[in-house]
Amino acid sequence: MTGSLTLADPAPPRRPRVPRLLRQAAFRRYWSAQTVSLFGDQITMLAVPLLAVLAFGAGPAEMGYLTAASLLPNLFFSLPAGAWVDRYPRRRQVMIVADVGRAVLLLAVPLLWWVDALNLPLLCVVAFLIGILSVFFEVAHSSLFAALVRRADYVDANSLVNGSRAMSHVAGPSIGGVLVQVLTAPFALLSGVLTYLISAVFLARTQVTENPVPKGSGRGMAAGVRYVARSAVLRATLLGTTTLNLFNYMFAALFVLYVTTELGVSPGLLGLIIGAGAVGGLLGAAVTGAISRRIGIGPAVLLGFVAFPAPMVLVPLAMGPQPLVLALLFAAEFVAALGVMILDIAVGSVQIAATPVAMLAVVSGFRRTVNYGIRPIGAVLGGTLGAAIGVRPALWIASLGALLGVLWVVFSPLRTMRTLPES
Structure with a gap:
């Protein structure tokens, strides 16, 4: 039996996949x-x-x-x-x-x-x-x-x-x-x-047909506050993020002081650790979509509420030789940056989906008021607590306390929510 072997044309080089939205x-x-x-x-x-x-x-x-x-x-x-x-x-x-x-x-x-x-x-x-x-x-x-x-x-x-x-x-x-x-x-x-x-x-240059302002909308600030208070989903996410922000800013007020004075890390090294750790945020942004599709949007929110604050415990835990201290600090920064991206993306998507279009701005404004209002309170509490009981014990309280934010979400409809909620 005779015949010839025909070679297929070489496949063209594959172009990098561009996300559909882009x-x-x-x-x-x-x-x-x-x-x-x-x-x-x-x-x-x-x-x-x-x-x-x-x-x-x-x-x-x-x-x-x-x-x-x-x-x-x-x-x-x-x-x-x-x-x-x-x-x-x-x-x-x-x-x-x-x-x-x-x-x-x-x-x-x-x-x-x-x-x-x-x-x-x-x-x-x-x-x-x-x-x-x-x-x-x-x-x-x-x-x-x-x-x-x-x-x-x-x-x-x-x-x-x-x-x-x-x-x-x-x-x-x-x-x-x-x-x-x-x-x-x-x-x-x-x-x-x-x-x-x-x-x-x-x-x-962005061509978009904006959602019209429905009749009866724009009832003002009180309407936005009432809507959040009555929505189990929005109420849980706001209380959870506010609790997390309170303890996170207690932690932030003491972090640089503790790392530079008690752990002996130079400002230059600390800057490198923070910058390198922030790469975890890029990874978090890349994987959150797949995670939320795999486990559901509600469990993804829960994961973010744990993955963001949990690595903070590595900071008061750090001790011993400097290479070990630096490794623990890097791990804390990297995993926390990854966790905060999962949290921000999942919570942000849930909050937009759960809010009527006519109230998106006022609800967003109410969230910013609460979340930004709690930050200076957390910073003052952190400084006061650090002065009273010592910086390291205060960091333990702040890092463990930040995990309490997840409790608001555990006892809400988000715990079993697979897809984005309806407004």
Whole structure:
């Protein structure tokens, strides 16, 4: 028997798989805007405090005022901003105005510096005004997200957005530090100006039919608070995250002090550990979609409530030779960053799905008010407890206490929830 063997044409090289959502031009532009804006936030968060220290010799009290100026808008404006945004039909426009406004305010800093008119009180005013615009940007984001993304894609879309957030936490401070070193702190802020303007351009080019404001909507702040209080799912996630934030900020208030003074880790090594550990956030963003499909969205929320705070116990547990201490600190940072991504993506998807479109902004504003309001309380409690009983015992209380947040979710419908809830 004779014959010939015909060789098949070589297969073309496989292209990297692009997530389906990123093939959609509208979502791709929205995601790009979010990504660039997040990097702008990180650069600003580093450059403004460095400017206060390097240019004005700000001490602990002045740095406290500056930090408070940037955080206070979350407490005082989140809820009213959300109520207003729910009544305004063009949420994308709100985000564009917020981006342009933040760019203008940041641009004013190097200009005032150039004419020798900048001082610390003015810098605090700029930080406060940027904080207000950031609140409007964030509360409008939920409504635009719901208009762009199909319900079935909430988890995947949140994974992409939070992946950008994780990447900004890894690379943003490094980029900001280099820019401050090369350009000086005032002019490093010009890169923040650029990121906000690029974000505004991406949003302006995002074609989306926004959800209309239904008749009877926009009943105000009280309606948003009542809705969260009556929703078993939203109530459980808010109480769980608030409990977790309380103990997490108790922990955060003592972490750097404990690691540098009692464990003897240099600031440079600590920075490397935190930066390397943050890579866990990228991994968390990559695997959360698969996890939630495998075990269900509710169990994924439960997993996040445990995986985020549980690694904190490695910090007060760390002792012995420095290589072992550094390994435990890295493991704590890496696994906690992975856990917080699972938690943020799963909880964020559940909260959007469980909220009526007409109330997305006000409910988001209420959550920000509570969650940001508890943070300074946690920090003060942590410092007070550390002074009273010692830093290491206080860290044990904070790290174990953070696990209590999961109890709110265990005794809620989320425990057995396989798919996203209905609003």
